[in-house]
Amino acid sequence: MKTALVPTGKLVKGIPLALDGAKIVAYAMKQMNPDVVPVYPITPQTEIVSAFSEYVANGEVDSEMINVESEHAAMSACIGASAAGARAQTATTSAGMAFMWEVLYVASGSRLPIVMHFVNRALSAPLNIHCDHSDSMGARDSGWIQLFGENVQEAYDNALQAIRIAEHPDVLLPIMHTQDGFVISHGIERAEVLPDEAVREFIGTYKPQYSLLDPKQPVTYGPVNLQDYYFEHKRQQVDGMEKALGVIPQVAEEYERLSGRHYGLLDPYRMDDAEFVIVIMGSAAGTARGVVAELRGKGIKAGLLKIRCYRPFPAKAVADALRGKKAVAVMDRAISFGAQGNPVFLDVSTVLNTYRLDTRAVDFVYGLGGRDVMPRHIHQAFQEILQVAETGETTPVVRYLGLRE
Amino acid sequence: MALSLKELSKLDQTFAPGHRLCAGCAESIIVRQVLMAAGDPVVVANATGCLEVATSIYPFTSWRVSWIHSAFENAASTISGVETAYRSLVKQGKMEDVGMKFIVFGGDGATYDIGLQFLSGALERGHRFLYVCLNNEAYMNTGIQRSGSTPRGTWTTTSPVGEAIVGKREYPKDMTAIVAAHGIPYVAQAVPSQWRDLMTKVQKAIAANGPTFINVLSSCNRGWRHDTSQTIAVSKLATDTCVWAIYEIDHGVWKLNYKPKKKKPITEWFESQGRFSHLLRPENHALVEQLQEKVDKDWKALLEKCGEKT
Numbered sequence: 001m002k003t004a005l006v007p008t009g010k011l012v013k014g015i016p017l018a019l020d021g022a023k024i025v026a027y028a029m030k031q032m033n034p035d036v037v038p039v040y041p042i043t044p045q046t047e048i049v050s051a052f053s054e055y056v057a058n059g060e061v062d063s064e065m066i067n068v069e070s071e072h073a074a075m076s077a078c079i080g081a082s083a084a085g086a087r088a089q090t091a092t093t094s095a096g097m098a099f100m101w102e103v104l105y106v107a108s109g110s111r112l113p114i115v116m117h118f119v120n121r122a123l124s125a126p127l128n129i130h131c132d133h134s135d136s137m138g139a140r141d142s143g144w145i146q147l148f149g150e151n152v153q154e155a156y157d158n159a160l161q162a163i164r165i166a167e168h169p170d171v172l173l174p175i176m177h178t179q180d181g182f183v184i185s186h187g188i189e190r191a192e193v194l195p196d197e198a199v200r201e202f203i204g205t206y207k208p209q210y211s212l213l214d215p216k217q218p219v220t221y222g223p224v225n226l227q228d229y230y231f232e233h234k235r236q237q238v239d240g241m242e243k244a245l246g247v248i249p250q251v252a253e254e255y256e257r258l259s260g261r262h263y264g265l266l267d268p269y270r271m272d273d274a275e276f277v278i279v280i281m282g283s284a285a286g287t288a289r290g291v292v293a294e295l296r297g298k299g300i301k302a303g304l305l306k307i308r309c310y311r312p313f314p315a316k317a318v319a320d321a322l323r324g325k326k327a328v329a330v331m332d333r334a335i336s337f338g339a340q341g342n343p344v345f346l347d348v349s350t351v352l353n354t355y356r357l358d359t360r361a362v363d364f365v366y367g368l369g370g371r372d373v374m375p376r377h378i379h380q381a382f383q384e385i386l387q388v389a390e391t392g393e394t395t396p397v398v399r400y401l402g403l404r405e
Numbered sequence: 406m407a408l409s410l411k412e413l414s415k416l417d418q419t420f421a422p423g424h425r426l427c428a429g430c431a432e433s434i435i436v437r438q439v440l441m442a443a444g445d446p447v448v449v450a451n452a453t454g455c456l457e458v459a460t461s462i463y464p465f466t467s468w469r470v471s472w473i474h475s476a477f478e479n480a481a482s483t484i485s486g487v488e489t490a491y492r493s494l495v496k497q498g499k500m501e502d503v504g505m506k507f508i509v510f511g512g513d514g515a516t517y518d519i520g521l522q523f524l525s526g527a528l529e530r531g532h533r534f535l536y537v538c539l540n541n542e543a544y545m546n547t548g549i550q551r552s553g554s555t556p557r558g559t560w561t562t563t564s565p566v567g568e569a570i571v572g573k574r575e576y577p578k579d580m581t582a583i584v585a586a587h588g589i590p591y592v593a594q595a596v597p598s599q600w601r602d603l604m605t606k607v608q609k610a611i612a613a614n615g616p617t618f619i620n621v622l623s624s625c626n627r628g629w630r631h632d633t634s635q636t637i638a639v640s641k642l643a644t645d646t647c648v649w650a651i652y653e654i655d656h657g658v659w660k661l662n663y664k665p666k667k668k669k670p671i672t673e674w675f676e677s678q679g680r681f682s683h684l685l686r687p688e689n690h691a692l693v694e695q696l697q698e699k700v701d702k703d704w705k706a707l708l709e710k711c712g713e714k715t
Binding site: 035036038062063064066067068069070072073074076077078079080081082083084085086088102103106110212213214215218219220221222223224225226229 | 484
């Protein structure tokens with residue numbers, strides 16, 4: 001069992017548990033004890049809210065749950081609660097987020113530090129309840145910070161860091177941290193949790209700058225902005241996002257002192273001397289890491305760059321990581337229909353272009369609707385980029401893994 | 406607080422003058438009556454609509470009470486979050502119980518149509534709030550389009566009077582009855598012309614410990630097509646023709662609050678507003694008769710529910 005230092009210098013012993021991603025997030029919520037938790041069930045997120053309901057029913061938290069009638073109402077109630085100076089958290093996935101979409105922008109535009117525990121699932125049609133990243137990609141421009149977790153441990157660790165990032169006075173933006181549907185949300189793994197006391201100390205208390213509930217200082221939330229102010233307020237949101245790029249590593253560092261677990265904007269593996277790189281997010285990073293190790297054993301200079309912080313996109317860090325590499329396989333678990341490549345690829349390509357890097361990149365779409373991604377698929381991606389590096393030829397730019405064609 | 410004009414004139418106005426609602430708009434009149442009756446401290450949630458856009462143009466605000474606007478359909482969910490935050494923070498000792506009150510203002514579009522689900526959910530969950538529907542019987546903020554509240558035969562820009570179709574074809578839904586079916590402690594209909602009745606209803610609603618609803622007929626002279634000086638007169642006429650009855654359902658007990666000595670014919674209502682002018686043409690006589698029959702039938706049913714002589 002690992003021991004680590006809290007900022008105060010006290011040693012904290014991690015507590016090992018065997019939990020799935022959904023239950024560990026509910027456990028993190030219990031420890032954070034948010035004031036208001038509006039919830040609505042949807043597969044495969046339901047496990048989070050039902051596990052949390054038990055904590056509420058047993059009086060283990062002070063949280064007031066609101067069993068709303070839709071996800072749109074869940075986010076709307078989070079907005080009301082957060083504007084009232086409360087810590088508000090919810091959880092959703094897929095169609096639930098799609099239904100919230102309108103008010104995701106209200107939350108970020110109103111600078112409300114709401115925390116959303118997110119489970120990745122495909123979007124209809126056709127109906128599919130399994131993992132891909134189409135849902136969170138739909139919110140990538142919404143002004144929410146997005147952290148992608150790889151496993152049960154990261155789901156827990158990201159949940160605790162999320163609240164600190166969102167509430168940071170330089171940031172004040174809503175945040176979602178994700179885990180892959182079923183693969184992580186329903187997969188039991190060993191993970192370490194912190195003692196309640198350490199979590200309480202880490203997240204601290206929340207002192208809102210403006211609250212609807214202060215009778216001495218009435219406030220107006222959500223006014224009309226016309227041509228004369230709207231633009232400036234949007235620019236301020238950009239500032240908040242940019243500052244988050246600095247705050248996320250600060251919070252991670254503090255968390256590392258407490259837990260012994262390191263987090264960054266990116267999570268590189270064998271990148272220093274790598275020539276062929278796979279860029280990936282979410283649970284498939286684990287599979288890809290194994291393949292990289294295998295390829296290294298064969299003398300191929302493979303490396304892995306996992307993106308933890310997708311929004312704000314850490315462009316400079318990605319550029320620094322990819323500088324001098326021969327070829328990159330960008331893995332996308334979502335399609336941006338009609339675009340010249342898919343979301344992660346477009347971001348990475350922009351970095352290669354902006355920073356004038358001489359690195360070839362191709363886009364691999366994988367795992368849609370929960371299609372398994374196997375080591376052989378990752379091997380295939382590496383083989384293809386080895387060829388890209390050799391020939392310089394990137395066509396076709398968008399390729400598909402594990403697909404019957 | 407005694408509801409005398411003398412006492413009311415001494416109150417601080419929490420809804421400031423200088424807002425940009427139209428001259429003669431009933432909404433500002435109703436909002437002032439509601440806020441005066443409710444008293445401080447209060448948090449207002451406002452659905453998107455005329456009231457919201459005319460009172461919160463940044464960097465100004467007409468609201469001297471805490472106020473939040475989130476979106477068109479979700480004011481009831483937003484206030485659910487605010488009210489729950491208050492309960493949670495007070496329970497945990499994070500703030501003092503200051504007797505905070507919670508009020509929603511939403512138009513008929515926000516209430517009857519796009520926000521119906523959100524309102525229903527909030528009522529079912531039992532949050533302590535008063536929902537005031539500012540019912541001007543159409544989407545006025547977007548420029549007079551028919552809603553689920555628009556009366557049959559009414560001209561709007563999406564139910565125009567044409568050769569084939571004469572205004573809105575459907576009767577409005579009975580939103581007050583739909584709300585009442587939730588079994589909440591207090592439900593009422595009101596008009597700004599009977600101000601003491603409206604303010605008494607607000608006080609009863611605030612005192613009832615749960616979700617409450619007041620459906621207030623709110624004249625919009627731009628959409629109803631009447632002179633800006635006639636706002637209160639047409640509100641009164643609505644109750645005298647019985648096209649809009651004022652009544653309450655207080656903990657399940659129905660009570661009629663106004664019964665005209667002699668019910669005026671519906672044609673007087675139609676004559677008072679340009680949105681109905683086509684109904685006065687001879688070719689629409691049969692439709693007018695149907696509309697009068699509907700008013701008579703609904704009025705009789707209401708009298709029965711309220712235990713009045715029919």
